[in-house]
Amino acid sequence: MNFPATPELFARRDIRPDEFGQPESLLRIYAWMQLARTGDNRILDLFRQGLIRGTVTGGQGNEALIVPLALLADKSVDVISFSHRGFGGHIVWSGHLGDHLCQYFANSGSPTKAREGNIHHGDPVNRSLPMISHLGIMLSNVIGSTDSQRRLGRPAVGFAFFGDGSSSTGDVHESLNLAALLSMPVIFVIENNAYAYSTPVSEQFVSPNLYERAKGYGIEGFALDCSDPAHVLQTLAATIADVRANPRPVLIEAHTYRLRGHAAYDTCDYMKPGEAEAILAKDPLPKFRAALVAAGQATRLEAIDAAIGGFVEATIKAALALPPIRPDEMAADLFAPSTAPLPWLPSVGMNARPDAPPEPMSMAQALNHGLRKILRERPESVVLGQDIGTYGGAFKVTEGLVEDFGRPRVFSTPLCESASTGYALGLAVNGHRAIEEFQFADFATEATTQIVLNAATYHFRAGQKCPVVFRFPCGGGLTFGSFHSQELESAYLSFPGLKALYPSNPQDAFNALLAAYEDDNPVILFEHKGLYRHGKHPVKWDPQYRQVWEPVQLRSGDYATLVTYGEMVRLSGEACAYLAEEYEMTFDLFDLRALAPLMLDQIKASLARTGRLVVVHEGRRTHGFGAELVARLTEEHFAQMKAAPLRIAALDLPVPFAPELEAVYRPSRDKIVDAITAWMG
Ligand SMILES: Cc1ncc(C[n+]2csc(CCOP(=O)(O)OP(=O)(O)O)c2C)c(N)n1
Numbered sequence: 001m002n003f004p005a006t007p008e009l010f011a012r013r014d015i016r017p018d019e020f021g022q023p024e025s026l027l028r029i030y031a032w033m034q035l036a037r038t039g040d041n042r043i044l045d046l047f048r049q050g051l052i053r054g055t056v057t058g059g060q061g062n063e064a065l066i067v068p069l070a071l072l073a074d075k076s077v078d079v080i081s082f083s084h085r086g087f088g089g090h091i092v093w094s095g096h097l098g099d100h101l102c103q104y105f106a107n108s109g110s111p112t113k114a115r116e117g118n119i120h121h122g123d124p125v126n127r128s129l130p131m132i133s134h135l136g137i138m139l140s141n142v143i144g145s146t147d148s149q150r151r152l153g154r155p156a157v158g159f160a161f162f163g164d165g166s167s168s169t170g171d172v173h174e175s176l177n178l179a180a181l182l183s184m185p186v187i188f189v190i191e192n193n194a195y196a197y198s199t200p201v202s203e204q205f206v207s208p209n210l211y212e213r214a215k216g217y218g219i220e221g222f223a224l225d226c227s228d229p230a231h232v233l234q235t236l237a238a239t240i241a242d243v244r245a246n247p248r249p250v251l252i253e254a255h256t257y258r259l260r261g262h263a264a265y266d267t268c269d270y271m272k273p274g275e276a277e278a279i280l281a282k283d284p285l286p287k288f289r290a291a292l293v294a295a296g297q298a299t300r301l302e303a304i305d306a307a308i309g310g311f312v313e314a315t316i317k318a319a320l321a322l323p324p325i326r327p328d329e330m331a332a333d334l335f336a337p338s339t340a341p342l343p344w345l346p347s348v349g350m351n352a353r354p355d356a357p358p359e360p361m362s363m364a365q366a367l368n369h370g371l372r373k374i375l376r377e378r379p380e381s382v383v384l385g386q387d388i389g390t391y392g393g394a395f396k397v398t399e400g401l402v403e404d405f406g407r408p409r410v411f412s413t414p415l416c417e418s419a420s421t422g423y424a425l426g427l428a429v430n431g432h433r434a435i436e437e438f439q440f441a442d443f444a445t446e447a448t449t450q451i452v453l454n455a456a457t458y459h460f461r462a463g464q465k466c467p468v469v470f471r472f473p474c475g476g477g478l479t480f481g482s483f484h485s486q487e488l489e490s491a492y493l494s495f496p497g498l499k500a501l502y503p504s505n506p507q508d509a510f511n512a513l514l515a516a517y518e519d520d521n522p523v524i525l526f527e528h529k530g531l532y533r534h535g536k537h538p539v540k541w542d543p544q545y546r547q548v549w550e551p552v553q554l555r556s557g558d559y560a561t562l563v564t565y566g567e568m569v570r571l572s573g574e575a576c577a578y579l580a581e582e583y584e585m586t587f588d589l590f591d592l593r594a595l596a597p598l599m600l601d602q603i604k605a606s607l608a609r610t611g612r613l614v615v616v617h618e619g620r621r622t623h624g625f626g627a628e629l630v631a632r633l634t635e636e637h638f639a640q641m642k643a644a645p646l647r648i649a650a651l652d653l654p655v656p657f658a659p660e661l662e663a664v665y666r667p668s669r670d671k672i673v674d675a676i677t678a679w680m681g
């Protein structure tokens with residue numbers, strides 16, 4: 001891109017302890033602060049001119065914190081996720097001003113390909129994790145990537161920022177606890193600028209000192225006055241060095257300033273008269289400059305200011321000259337592209353020879369074998385979830401894994417679905433691959449933001465692969481009630497960016513786990529609890545394991561095409577057998593296996609022949625997965641359809657508890673038969 005060369009002034013993006021207090025290093029800090037301020041101010045102007053859209057949340061008043069910190073961090077190993085006040089940090093961490101401006105202009109030079117606005121970019125290749133809007137969410141991602149770095153033997157420190165307002169979110173609590181538990185070297189920095197949007201701290205929490213919360217997590221915490229960058233530098237340098245050498249989390253409550261209100265559109269009417277002016281009067285930057293002038297640096301400062309002014313204007317001009325973004329690649333970028341299969345050994349179990357006869361096993365055992373195979377053959381793999389260690393998981397799918405592979409690789413997490421998931425994402429974007437077990441799929445709702453907004457959008461907005469397998473023990477029929485029995489596929493898959501497999505037998509479950517694991521995208525693996533121990537079936541090494549991404553035809557017939565998945569495969573098969581026997585009506589029966597992406601060609605071909613469609617699923621009917629299937633399968637062949645499609649699904653109710661009620665709620669073999677015979681007329 002044709003940006004002006006970065007002035008020599010910004011050749012150094014670091015600062016060494018032996019330089020502290022030296023005139024050159026102070027001028028370097030000043031230069032980066034002034035560059036951040038000038039950039040932020042110009043972004044505000046350009047927003048007001050209508051050249052920038054969205055929300056512009058400036059970092060004016062944050063520079064005395066963010067610039068020393070970014071200069072001190074070891075950008076070759078450390079992990080960071082800046083907040084929406086972190087513009088100064090972004091330009092130090094990732095260099096080129098032009099890229100950052102293009103993010104705001106949302107043009108063809110945008111690092112997010114203009115799919116995200118404001119400061120929602122990062123530099124994932126260099127471990128600067130792009131924030132999503134949802135505050136608090138990124139903390140656990142930093143823990144995961146820092147852990148990943150440490151597992152790779154790199155002496156990383158993580159830096160996670162959040163505001164006084166964000167400190168009230170549940171994710172902050174979950175993450176601080178998780179980091180403390182793992183003794184993870186992450187420095188959590190609260191940017192306390194005294195306001196969350198229009199809400200002053202007095203209306204946010206009772207305790208005046210947020211850093212004191214550290215004590216409750218068994219970690220250290222302290223307040224940091226960010227009015228003088230030289231003081232911030234000294235303090236942070238000592239903390240960073242200490243945390244790097246003696247890994248543990250630290251909570252810093254940095255008192256910063258919000259000089260320009262919440263965002264570009266904020267008129268600050270909610271403030272008391274004179275309050276905004278009083279905050280402006282505390283601006284650390286002119287104070288720092290005045291101290292440098294007093295130290296005889298006036299001429300150098302004038303030259304620095306002039307160089308920055310020219311550089312920023314020239315870079316803005318170059319950025320504005322770039323063409324707008326084109327929509328061409330947008331759809332193709334939703335998922336990370338497919339890669340070659342991993343070099344799996346051709347065996348299921350540890351000692352099995354390739355020619356050994358397939359061993360009969362339950363679905364739970366097949367998944368256990370799959371997890372063992374992955375842990376044994378793939379050093380980057382990590383298995384996590386609640387009670388998955390010694391206890392072996394609520395359904396014993398992870399039995400014996402911690403004994404054989406040890407705690408760092410098999411991690412029984414505390415009860416914190418969102419932070420555990422964010423931690424898994426952090427591992428994933430740094431090269432590890434996590435398989436996360438949710439105790440019951442229902443509890444994944446606690447991690448919805450991490451799954452559907454963070455993991456699922458990662459590749460689209462940041463070009464970064466995020467390979468995590470989310471294991472969802474789902475489904476009903478076991479008298480577990482409404483919070484332990486749900487089918488969540490239509491809810492989760494209405495968000496773009498997730499893949500999903502739903503095996504109906506042990507062999508498919510084994511294959512699906514391998515296929516999901518090696519995919520470079522987040523994959524939900526739906527595991528019906530009723531199938532975990534529903535008989536034993538032979539499971540063998542299947543070199544065609546990736547075919548699980550396609551539907552499989554289980555029966556052939558000519559009356560209608562029946563599409564289903566999960567436990568309903570068995571019930572639908574029994575219904576088809578009954579209908580063939582009693583009514584001599586035969587069906588093409590398909591087990592869908594992959595719910596996303598949908599591969600429907602074979603089924604469409606069947607439908608073109610039969611002209612009748614039945615869809616059976618266990619989830620609720622309204623907004624259920626069947627609605628999407630019916631629409632996709634019939635929209636092309638509508639004119640050839642001989643009958644209206646039939647959807648057989650659960651009632652539109654919470655999953656009821658008592659067996660008598662649940663039997664009415666969910667489809668059964670007899671209900672499938674009844675619905676089809678009524679439909680047949
Ligand atoms: C979970 C969540 N809720 C609401 C918002 C909308 N929002 C954006 S910024 C903001 C205030 C944040 O305050 P604070 O954490 O103190 O950061 P500051 O903007 O003051 O730097 C709010 C409520 C959000 N982004 N995320």
Ligand SMILES: [Mg+2]
Binds near residue numbers: 195
């Ligand atoms: Mg705030």
